[in-house]
Amino acid sequence: MRSSSGTLTLESKAKARDIGEPEELLEERHSLEQPLRIASHIPLTIGSDSHGCQTSTKPIDSVSFNGKIERFRIETRSSAGHIDTLLDMDFSLYIPTDKIPDVSGNEHHGELINGPSRAVTGHDWHASQTDWTHASYGYGAIYFHDDDLDDAQWETTFELDVPKDLHSGCYGILVDDGVSTDFIPFFIRPDPNASRTPPVALIIPTMTYAAYANEHLHDESREVHFPGDPDKKDKYFHTLMKRPDLGISLYDSHNDGSGTIFSSLKRPVLNMRPDYSMWLFDGPREFSADLWFVEFLDRELGPEGYDVITDHDISEQGAPLLKRYSVLLSCSHPEYPTYRMLDAYTAFLANGGHFMYLGGNGYYWVTSHDPGRPHRIEVRRAEAGCRTFGLPPGNWHHSLSGELGGLWRSRGRPPNKLFGVGSCAMGVGKGAGYGITDEARSKKHLSFIFRGIESDTTIGDFGLVQGAASGDEIDRMDYGLGTPKNAVMIATTKLAGGHSDEYMLFNEETLYPMVNLHGTTSDKIRSDIVYFETPSEGAVFSVGSINWVGALAWKAFDNNIARISSNVLHEFVRRSK
DSSP, X not given: OEEETTEEEEEEEEOOSSTTOOOEEEXXXXXXXXXXOOOTTSOOOSSOOOSGGGGOSSOOOOOOOOEEEEOEEEEEEOXXXXXEEEEEEOTXXXXXXXXXXXXXXXXXXXXXXXXXXXXXXXXXXXXXXXXXXXXXXXXXXXXXXXXXXXXXXXXXXXXXXOOTTOOSEEEEEEEEOSSOEEEEEEEEOXXXXXXXXXXXXXXXXXXXXXXXXXXXXXXTTSSSOOOOOGGGOOHHHHHHHHOGGGOOOTTXXXXXXXXXXXXXXXXOOTTSSTTOOBTTTXXXXXXHHHXXXXXXXXXXHOTTSSEEEEHHHHHHHOHHHHTTOSEEEOOSOOOOOBHHHHHHHHHHHHTTOEEXXXXXXXXXXXXXXOTTSTTEEEOOOOSSSSOSOOOOTTOOXXXXXXXXXXXXXXXXXXXXXXXXXXXXXXXXXXXXXXXXXXXXXXXXXXXXXXXXXXXXXXXXXXXXXXXXXXXXXXXXXXXXXXOOTTOEEEEEGXXXXXXXXXXXXXXXXXXXXXXXXXXXXXXXXXXXXXXXXOTTSOEEEEOOBTTHHHHHTTTTTOSHHHHHHHHHHHHHHHHHO
């Protein structure tokens, strides 16, 4: 932007749209009726309109910019031709932050609002370097979207002083204005100075809750969607349809079709409510399903017999936090761990810890988390994985951490190595039960698992979600992917009829020729229950299904899935003493 002799000139350079086409230089000139005046008290906004749309109750007709902007400079030119640079913002600096430095020397530094995408390719990017942390050029752009949302910036309406003697756990605030109600969840962390710590901790997958926050996979106007049943859509579904200002999830493309990389918890998350029912399954999912684990542990150990910790806690505090416990339980869908979380789990098991992985599709996507902005997570969908979009080459390294995104499996850290099983398939049809293996029955040291169900040959052929213990996204053991050699398959869905053709193999599981991709034709599509002991006298028990928890709660926890879970829990606790 230049101002000279009563004329304001705006220049922009657009990258060539296709191979062989030139870059496009656009120039606009506007006559000024009065001299241009830049007032320091008026904020300059780039790539944005006002915040007036943030409380919209209908689809936003936004005039915000969708696209990349690379560097921004304001110059003045005198009648004598002298050029004075007032502002020169270099977007290639401080990429992990929200800071935009002014390198003109005038120190008119900027700040990013609502988390537009950084570490994205610019006009001069070259495929010779795909990692922005090693590139000397090519990453000077920022990608702005009219539906970026990092902080809803709602005003504080009340504050709650939590009693100091309130035990660690899942809690909620009931809000009632006489017309409608809402139940806002929150978690009480353990007191680090407590004289006594219970041996057991339940890990709440808050990174997963953030990733799925306010997902729009039902939106048929988007390229990737699921055709949901209108009769299964709850009040939160309908509210979200009316409130685009509440943002999208890491499963949704932006309005311009580009993929999302950030998700935030500094906004109302409507699918993180205790009575939420997933529109695709007509049953609880994520947080609302995980509350069954809370009820289970309350029954088995008492409300103060275990602690509740979160993904965020482990990502920030690492291995020292887990060292306080002897037994850890996952929830149903711990899909999004950070590198530090995986390191903490590795250290926990190396120190003799006992782990119950009671879910599916866990420890799957590389996730970045900045403790300085704990509400925000970053995920970059790269060249593999069960995903609804893929980011283009050159955009696969995270801006927050600089690490390569995609699957942990692609980074050499498949979940099989730690927990014995890893993701293999998903489906939205009826689930399947498990058949107990002869090998498991024959090993005396595993008899504790079957205490009270000695005569059962099939388990979990029932459930509150998809009708069985194995369903939604499922995991199997695979020695080729790192399942420990001493791991024993306790049970598998293939011995109970297996899954229908509504279940399909994940794309990273198949190579040419791409055949046998469905439940009835692929030996890879199955849930396996796995048990193994570690060299440090710890142990791991994994169930390979998101929907295990739905069977756990069947008939008020009076069933063989609940019995097995209880047997393993109490055996692990006994060993910890």
